[in-house]
Amino acid sequence: MADVVAKERKILVAIDEGEESAYALSWCLKNIVLENSKDTLVLLYAKPPRAVYTALDGTGYLFSSDIMATMDRYSNEVAECVIEKAKKLCRELNDVKVDMRIEHGDPRDVICQMAEKLGVDMVVMGSHGYGAIKRAFLGSVSNHCAQNVKCPVLIVKTPKSAAVNK
């Protein structure tokens, strides 16, 4: 298989506002991406639309417009911060080629679709992703992707004592 012997690998790293994705990215940069390699890191940030929360199941009535508005604001405010944080990590840890992607949709679907569309050799992500709040509604993104992404999936947990930026 090409993905096995390829020298120029394309590695998709799913990033979000959670520390787990920042740690997953840093771990990948230090343990997976070869220095001076031709690897390309695709940083994928998925912004789940409101529909993701309301369309989940019969519990939609739980989400008041206040909560929705708060979550939307939160999502928009952190987006730029997350992207900058990720790029900074890449610059600091490894001089790898980075391709930034921002997609709208259920992170579970976005990650699976982009992995397929871009033909990446590997997907790297935190063990949960998308924070405690969203996870409560989305369920475990990593579980879904591990089962549905065709290429190898690396799930990185954040050790309790880990300092993400070290």
Place this chain on the structure above:
Amino acid sequence: MADVVAKERKILVAIDEGEESAYALSWCLKNIVLENSKDTLVLLYAKPPRAVYTALDGTGYLFSSDIMATMDRYSNEVAECVIEKAKKLCRELNDVKVDMRIEHGDPRDVICQMAEKLGVDMVVMGSHGYGAIKRAFLGSVSNHCAQNVKCPVLIVKTPKSAAVNK
């Protein structure tokens, strides 16, 4: 964290009689283990005891002694074959230091316990593991380990068209 900056990594690869674990091992040898590195590959083969099957749940009555005996024979017969196949892959693909481990118990528990006990930096495994028959009783080993192993877990699916030994 030590596992982030360590130069001498210990990578646990869960192997079984399934092609998925053989592919996972080969993918790991080609994409994760650095050539001429000080990485140590721990090949872990878990042999689930009979108790695993009978103690699962109320469906125990489904397993006749014939089926149990057949599964036990099958398990014992393939063990040596699996280990030799794995060692052969390592010799062929990468001159990495290999540490062979055979443990008895529910593969899900054995993999999580050994990862912890050996303090490995990473666990690599096929997306299911333990074959169609055992998987029906054990459930997905990779799902369980991805959720319970503390270190990063790489889940490798076998592409439909992949030839494991190429």
